[in-house]
Amino acid sequence: MGEWKNFLATRWGIIFVGILIGILASILQKLGNPPNMGICVACMERDIAGALGFHRASVVQYMRPEILGFVLGAFLSALAFREFRPRGGSAPFIRFILGVFAMIGALVFLGCPWRTLLRLAGGDGNAIFGLLGLIFGIWIGTRFLKAGYSLGRTQVSTSKAVGLGFPLLMLGLLILLLIDPQPEGESRGMLLFYSLKGPGSQHAPLLISLAVGLLIGVIAQRSRFCTMGAFRDLILFRQGHLFSGIAALFIAAFITNLILGQFNPGFEKQPIAHTMQLWNFLGMTLAGLAFTLAGGCPGRQLFMSGEGDGDAAVFATGMIVGAAIAHNFGLASSPSGIGPNGAVATVIGLIVCLIIGLTMRRR
Amino acid sequence: MAEIVDARGLSCPEPVLLTLEAIKRLGKGEIEILVDTDTSKENVSRAASSMGWQIENVIEEGSGYRIRIKRD
Numbered sequence: 001m002g003e004w005k006n007f008l009a010t011r012w013g014i015i016f017v018g019i020l021i022g023i024l025a026s027i028l029q030k031l032g033n034p035p036n037m038g039i040c041v042a043c044m045e046r047d048i049a050g051a052l053g054f055h056r057a058s059v060v061q062y063m064r065p066e067i068l069g070f071v072l073g074a075f076l077s078a079l080a081f082r083e084f085r086p087r088g089g090s091a092p093f094i095r096f097i098l099g100v101f102a103m104i105g106a107l108v109f110l111g112c113p114w115r116t117l118l119r120l121a122g123g124d125g126n127a128i129f130g131l132l133g134l135i136f137g138i139w140i141g142t143r144f145l146k147a148g149y150s151l152g153r154t155q156v157s158t159s160k161a162v163g164l165g166f167p168l169l170m171l172g173l174l175i176l177l178l179i180d181p182q183p184e185g186e187s188r189g190m191l192l193f194y195s196l197k198g199p200g201s202q203h204a205p206l207l208i209s210l211a212v213g214l215l216i217g218v219i220a221q222r223s224r225f226c227t228m229g230a231f232r233d234l235i236l237f238r239q240g241h242l243f244s245g246i247a248a249l250f251i252a253a254f255i256t257n258l259i260l261g262q263f264n265p266g267f268e269k270q271p272i273a274h275t276m277q278l279w280n281f282l283g284m285t286l287a288g289l290a291f292t293l294a295g296g297c298p299g300r301q302l303f304m305s306g307e308g309d310g311d312a313a314v315f316a317t318g319m320i321v322g323a324a325i326a327h328n329f330g331l332a333s334s335p336s337g338i339g340p341n342g343a344v345a346t347v348i349g350l351i352v353c354l355i356i357g358l359t360m361r362r363r
Numbered sequence: 364m365a366e367i368v369d370a371r372g373l374s375c376p377e378p379v380l381l382t383l384e385a386i387k388r389l390g391k392g393e394i395e396i397l398v399d400t401d402t403s404k405e406n407v408s409r410a411a412s413s414m415g416w417q418i419e420n421v422i423e424e425g426s427g428y429r430i431r432i433k434r435d
Contacts, residue, residue: 009405085426090374145380153372154424224402229375236376237383241409264425289364295374307400311374362377 007101007282008222014245017223022252024212025118028066030260031204035271036122038253039066039216040115042106042299043272044289045316046323046332047200048173051192054324056220057332058187059198063177065206068170069213070299073220074306075167076172076214081222086163088310094356095311098294099301099318100325101349105286105333107323108279108342109133110272112298113227116284117246119273121253123265126273128279135289138231143238144293151295151360154311163308166316177206199272221303226287228297272335279338279346286349293356370403371427372426378403379410382432386414391434393419399427408432 007013025038037043043060050061077086106112109130111119117136119127141149157163187196194199200214201245203209223245230242257263267275274280291297294315296304301319304312326332330339368385370378378398385394394416396407404427408418411432419431 081401085400087372087399090372145376150377151374155372224405226375232376237410237414239410250420295376358368 002063007031008219009091009224011241011244014223014225014241014247017219017225018245018248019252020219021216021225022121022249022254023256024216025114025249026121026253026256026260026262028204028212029262031208032202033204033209033272034130034199034202035262036119037111037115037172037199037272040111040118041067041070041302042103042112042319042323043110043115043199044101044123045298045319046107046327049320049323050200050266050327051194053193054320055327056193057327058200059195060200060327061187061193061195062200062203063173063192064203065174065177065210066213068174068214068277069210069215070217070220070302071167071306073214073217074172074238074303075217077218077221078307083221084163084308086157086160086308086310087154088157088162088314090311091151091360092138092311092314094151094360095294095319096321097352098290098356099315100322101353102287102290102294102298102315103319103322104326104331104345104349105283105290106298107326108283108338108346109287110274110333113157113289114297114299117227117250118253121250121263122257123263124270124273125265125267126270126275126277129277129280130284130304133284134288135231136281136294137285137290138228138287139235141289142232142236149293149360150362152294153310157310162310166305166313174178174210207337218307221306224300225303226297226300228291229300231288232292274333274335274337276333276337279333279342280349282346283333283342286346286353289350289353289357291355365395368394368396370407371397373403375402375406379406381435382407382410383414386411386416393431395432396432397424397427398430399425400418404428404430431434
């Protein structure tokens with residue numbers, strides 16, 4: 001067990017994890033997930049917000065089992081390897097706000113860093129602008145880190161409840177999904193909302209999605225896989241450890257897409273994407289900056305919440321609330337372009353994140 | 364007497380940043396870094412090694428680790 005544990009945290013270990021995630025994401029798409037969205041932490045959390053009725057965008061409502069699996073897999077892994085540490089209390093409300101704006105930025109672009117890579121691997125050229133924005137946002141974040149930015153220390157909690165809350169919530173949502181499936185041809189179960197068309201109606205079989213989510217939760221917890229940290233460490237320390245993981249993900253997804261006939265290069269009419277490049281860039285600048293200031297990409301925040309990190313759970317909750325705000329108030333983009341209030345929300349988000357970056361300091 | 368860097372409870376990448384600051388400031392000698400997650404333990408050890416410092420030992424302490432690094 002000890003050697004296995006060490007292996008996934010090595011250079012080859014994280015490359016292995018990246019390859020596996022890339023292949024599994026492309027296969028999930030083949031099995032029914034939306035195009036270039038085998039895995040998208042932001043989109044899937046947005047669908048969960050829809051399934052709970054926090055927003056009523058009828059095309060994006062589904063209790064995505066992958067997300068539940070991410071948290072529960074990381075939770076089980078942390079327990080098994082004795083890394084479950086209930087903790088919290090490092091500027092939780094600031095993290096909540098960062099989560100809200102990270103989601104708004106991601107929904108202006110239409111994807112988190114995971115989907116940015118998967119969109120590129122599917123041939124979507126618009127994702128180049130999202131990727132450049134992501135890197136630019138992370139770069140801004142590293143300037144703050146260099147200048148002493150910090151959200152302060154978290155506290156190790158003596159109460160297990162601090163760390164158990166979020167994994168138990170995910171377990172509860174999973175049970176709800178299992179006992180409240182979509183009635184044939186209807187958009188409402190007993191409680192949960194479902195989509196009849198659009199991305200929310202496209203999904204791989206539940207148990208396969210759940211199994212893949214659990215597996216990725218385990219290996220990502222072991223390897224500390226992080227799509228934002230990949231660029232941050234490269235920029236800040238010239239260290240390519242995490243980057244080799246996302247490079248492996250991209251290459252593996254690209255090859256799998258070629259094999260499965262899912263590679264369609266171009267800019268126009270790409271699935272669940274728009275061609276307003278300035279906002280693709282700025283949306284992901286906002287998301288990248290927010291992830292950097294919060295210390296992890298949206299996937300990593302879920303894995304950390306599974307390890308007992310209550311602050312990461314607050315960030316993830318902020319993202320779900322952000323999705324509801326984005327769809328209720330016309331901030332989220334669609335294939336026809338950005339929402340009516342997407343531009344102003346992105347600018348406000350950037351200003352708020354810059355203020356957070358400038359004011360939160362060590363000591 | 365080893366320099367002590369207390370990085371407990373700090374988010375990524377602050378433990379590594381503080382460690383590298385201490386490494387640059389001292390140039391050589393001994394540094395002890397306190398961390399409280401396995402992720403930080405791995406990240407700090409990796410960063411110290413890449414700067415040519417030796418990992419003397421890693422001791423479990425309280426709910427975290429005390430990492431002792433050295434360069435002659």
